Amino acid sequence: MRATVYHNKFDVRIDQVPDPQIKEPTDAIIRVTHACICGSDLWPYRGLDQYQEGWRLGHEFMGIVEEVGKEVKTVKKGDRVISPFTFSDGSCEFCHKGLYTSCIHGGFWGGANNDGGQAEAMRVPLADGTLVVVPPETSNDEKLLKSILPLTDVMGTGHHAAVAAGVRQGSTAAIVGDGAVGLCGVLAAKRLGASRIIMLGHQPERLKIAKEFGATDIVEARGDDAVKQVQEMTKGGADATLECVGTKAAMDMAIDITRPGGGVGYVGAPHGSEQLNFSRLFLHNISMRGGIAPVRAYLPVLLKDVLAGKLDPAPVLNMTVDLEGYLLAMLLWISARPSR
Amino acid sequence: MRATVYHNKFDVRIDQVPDPQIKEPTDAIIRVTHACICGSDLWPYRGLDQYQEGWRLGHEFMGIVEEVGKEVKTVKKGDRVISPFTFSDGSCEFCHKGLYTSCIHGGFWGGANNDGGQAEAMRVPLADGTLVVVPPETSNDEKLLKSILPLTDVMGTGHHAAVAAGVRQGSTAAIVGDGAVGLCGVLAAKRLGASRIIMLGHQPERLKIAKEFGATDIVEARGDDAVKQVQEMTKGGADATLECVGTKAAMDMAIDITRPGGGVGYVGAPHGSEQLNFSRLFLHNISMRGGIAPVRAYLPVLLKDVLAGKLDPAPVLNMTVDLEGYLLAMLLWISARPSR
Numbered sequence: 283m284r285a286t287v288y289h290n291k292f293d294v295r296i297d298q299v300p301d302p303q304i305k306e307p308t309d310a311i312i313r314v315t316h317a318c319i320c321g322s323d324l325w326p327y328r329g330l331d332q333y334q335e336g337w338r339l340g341h342e343f344m345g346i347v348e349e350v351g352k353e354v355k356t357v358k359k360g361d362r363v364i365s366p367f368t369f370s371d372g373s374c375e376f377c378h379k380g381l382y383t384s385c386i387h388g389g390f391w392g393g394a395n396n397d398g399g400q401a402e403a404m405r406v407p408l409a410d411g412t413l414v415v416v417p418p419e420t421s422n423d424e425k426l427l428k429s430i431l432p433l434t435d436v437m438g439t440g441h442h443a444a445v446a447a448g449v450r451q452g453s454t455a456a457i458v459g460d461g462a463v464g465l466c467g468v469l470a471a472k473r474l475g476a477s478r479i480i481m482l483g484h485q486p487e488r489l490k491i492a493k494e495f496g497a498t499d500i501v502e503a504r505g506d507d508a509v510k511q512v513q514e515m516t517k518g519g520a521d522a523t524l525e526c527v528g529t530k531a532a533m534d535m536a537i538d539i540t541r542p543g544g545g546v547g548y549v550g551a552p553h554g555s556e557q558l559n560f561s562r563l564f565l566h567n568i569s570m571r572g573g574i575a576p577v578r579a580y581l582p583v584l585l586k587d588v589l590a591g592k593l594d595p596a597p598v599l600n601m602t603v604d605l606e607g608y609l610l611a612m613l614l615w616i617s618a619r620p621s622r
Numbered sequence: 623m624r625a626t627v628y629h630n631k632f633d634v635r636i637d638q639v640p641d642p643q644i645k646e647p648t649d650a651i652i653r654v655t656h657a658c659i660c661g662s663d664l665w666p667y668r669g670l671d672q673y674q675e676g677w678r679l680g681h682e683f684m685g686i687v688e689e690v691g692k693e694v695k696t697v698k699k700g701d702r703v704i705s706p707f708t709f710s711d712g713s714c715e716f717c718h719k720g721l722y723t724s725c726i727h728g729g730f731w732g733g734a735n736n737d738g739g740q741a742e743a744m745r746v747p748l749a750d751g752t753l754v755v756v757p758p759e760t761s762n763d764e765k766l767l768k769s770i771l772p773l774t775d776v777m778g779t780g781h782h783a784a785v786a787a788g789v790r791q792g793s794t795a796a797i798v799g800d801g802a803v804g805l806c807g808v809l810a811a812k813r814l815g816a817s818r819i820i821m822l823g824h825q826p827e828r829l830k831i832a833k834e835f836g837a838t839d840i841v842e843a844r845g846d847d848a849v850k851q852v853q854e855m856t857k858g859g860a861d862a863t864l865e866c867v868g869t870k871a872a873m874d875m876a877i878d879i880t881r882p883g884g885g886v887g888y889v890g891a892p893h894g895s896e897q898l899n900f901s902r903l904f905l906h907n908i909s910m911r912g913g914i915a916p917v918r919a920y921l922p923v924l925l926k927d928v929l930a931g932k933l934d935p936a937p938v939l940n941m942t943v944d945l946e947g948y949l950l951a952m953l954l955w956i957s958a959r960p961s962r
Binding site for chain 1: 715719858891892904907909913
């Protein structure tokens, strides 16, 4: 079968690889029907994360179960399933707490040891603790499937940022970053009851989606000017700020625009954001919560809302390609976002 | 009257200064009966905080009201009062939220513009929003007054660390730092229901108090060895860690010994702790909460517990001197804690 494989910086190929096989009785084999390219795939592609030749890529996918190991109980051959961007046993202390990303037997898709989602098929370890069944009636509704697909990662991650930041009924929320996660953060903040939602970003087509998603204010300024604008319009800062980028500039801005006693919910994979403006955090008791999103915990409830027509993150997916179109899509994305 | 005055690094003197006078109708003048030296007084004394000649010192004090401005309603001449380590109007958005330390009209004791608590008397701005009346029957009970005095700062700060770390019934709490705040953190963790309380420290006489206060485990190792010990004894880290020092080493340790999904409550004034182990925070969704403690919010409830005999932080006060003994006490403290 075909799969994306990392060879070197700016050298990811669609290679022929062995078909996946059941190795453990808790495995499932799925035929991938949909997969996404994530903003975080750009880090290794650009050589900014340590990847090694031969590693698989892709962690956002849906598919049809082809085969299950003999201990698998909750999914069966023919089921349409969606996966979070990590796998987990569903039974350890951390999974029981909803923190599936810290599962003691879990792990990440791709890399040296696991299949990646950007492939025709893949082996899913710990299938019971990982996969969520999508009702079969969705399979003939490509539009609906596209609304479900972002629940693999970006919608759950935006939701995690909003929860971690402490968004609640009537909150003023600010979102740093107009990528897919930031846009999903707008949806999440609105869903959690924020009455004012301020989006900080620079891409016109993304800001248009932000408004459609419920952003009440758009701040296109950068750096100190953006901080000043948000501080003025909120008279002291946002109650809850969603940091959806992961760079130092984004984290600094998130801290600077948050109200005393408020919270920063951060979900951008840290790239240089380790040096925090700790003095402001300390002086104003601003909380820092977040991290890698335990998407598996949020999948069932968000899926229910999508199926009920109450939530639709599909607009964050702005291009559809097949595996052959993958490299073109990567290059187009990078050229459109030189600052990342 | 006499007051402590900063002149230079290692040069704090007991100077004659003008008697305090009512300047605003919201002021009170109090005669100081008790004041503490705080660990944070050591930073400027050692030249590690930017202090200027002539600045007053001291932010932990109790006293008797001598005079009040005409708008003061809640305290009157003759009242025994205790103050938190900041002053606050009690009526702004942040005070209403209990975040008195972010009061828009508030401020810190000492410095260039305000009196310090290490003095015979002082002017207290915003007396209604700041001072808490201590029942008059305590005035003849020096032992009880000594149990109340730590509520000005260290007990409320330890409590804030425990609250921010998320200590609850049955939690495993770890406390980094065996200074007065860390010891009060033990009391606070116990009071909030922690079932296991691990104290990390090195001073035998302080560790003895920690045990008396309710610490169930003592870790005297340093650095990686201490991390390893706590990780092993808790099988994965403490649910809630109280960072009560403020140095980079203490913050690193606090993060490293906290369980996935757990919380670090930090109250040590940051001195070099700006560079965090952000990868661990991110990967395991460990929250960072805390900051300068809004002690005013906690004073009434903690005072009630002290008066009821349910809480007694007095043992953290290990030396009693008069103003003349102040310099000796500072020097003894510094020489006893060379590593700070």
